[in-house]
Amino acid sequence: MTSALRLCTSTRRPNRPSSGPYSLCCSLLLVFELDGTLLINLTSGDSAQARQAAQWADQRGAHYLDGAIMAIPPAIGTAEAVILHSGPQSDFEAHKSTLEALGTVTYLGADHGLASLYDVAGLAMMWSVLNAWLQGTALLRPAGVDAATYAPFARRIAAGVAEWLPGYAEQIDSGSFPAEVSALEAEVRSMAHLVEESEAVGVNAELPKLIKAMADRSIAAGHGGEQYPVLIEEFGRPSDD
Numbered sequence: 001m002t003s004a005l006r007l008c009t010s011t012r013r014p015n016r017p018s019s020g021p022y023s024l025c026c027s028l029l030l031v032f033e034l035d036g037t038l039l040i041n042l043t044s045g046d047s048a049q050a051r052q053a054a055q056w057a058d059q060r061g062a063h064y065l066d067g068a069i070m071a072i073p074p075a076i077g078t079a080e081a082v083i084l085h086s087g088p089q090s091d092f093e094a095h096k097s098t099l100e101a102l103g104t105v106t107y108l109g110a111d112h113g114l115a116s117l118y119d120v121a122g123l124a125m126m127w128s129v130l131n132a133w134l135q136g137t138a139l140l141r142p143a144g145v146d147a148a149t150y151a152p153f154a155r156r157i158a159a160g161v162a163e164w165l166p167g168y169a170e171q172i173d174s175g176s177f178p179a180e181v182s183a184l185e186a187e188v189r190s191m192a193h194l195v196e197e198s199e200a201v202g203v204n205a206e207l208p209k210l211i212k213a214m215a216d217r218s219i220a221a222g223h224g225g226e227q228y229p230v231l232i233e234e235f236g237r238p239s240d241d
Helices: 023-029 047-059 089-094 113-143 146-161 165-174 185-199 206-223 228-235
Strands: 005-007 037-041 063-070 082-086 104-107
Touching: 037 047, 047 063, 047 113, 063 089, 063 113, 082 113, 089 104, 113 146, 113 185, 113 206, 165 206, 165 228, 185 228, 206 228
Parallel strands: 005 037, 037 063, 082 104
Antiparallel strands: 063 082
């Protein structure tokens, strides 16, 4: 078991410099003897930085766990705070009780980059849900419907869509997308309607146009008869820019 634990919880990670990862935390730690120490980084950064930090620690004889905090500051220390960890499981288990003082901890796997990846994947979900709600709110406001009136309806829609995720995940993992409910070519007609209605009432149509463009490319590639999760192929491609 490691002889000591050191925790870095600054609010963000600096850009990765050529001299080493997370230069702020690492420069502070250089004043300590690190051999046999477990370092835990809970700042925000990318997966490449996390893996580089693990190498930096290993070169100095230290163990390393990367992490991410998915919570607002007042939630820290409560069960509402979600704390993600990745790295050697033995190191996580040895200090789990200490880490639980910060919130609800989740171990993701041995790859040090997983905590950062889950962090940004969670942000993708959060912003996508909020952006969809804002799009709907903008559509309804010209008709005199305020955000507070629309919010309960939107919440029910979001909860219903969340129920689809396990089945859609099975399709993605199997690489098979049978149109059990609706084919993409049918969905894209509804997307076109959303774009047209947005433009007709004078609200921003950039977001629905973006999603429709991805669906159009998927249909052009021969996937029109498959179900919506087939768009994973589009999301998994590098962007043109």
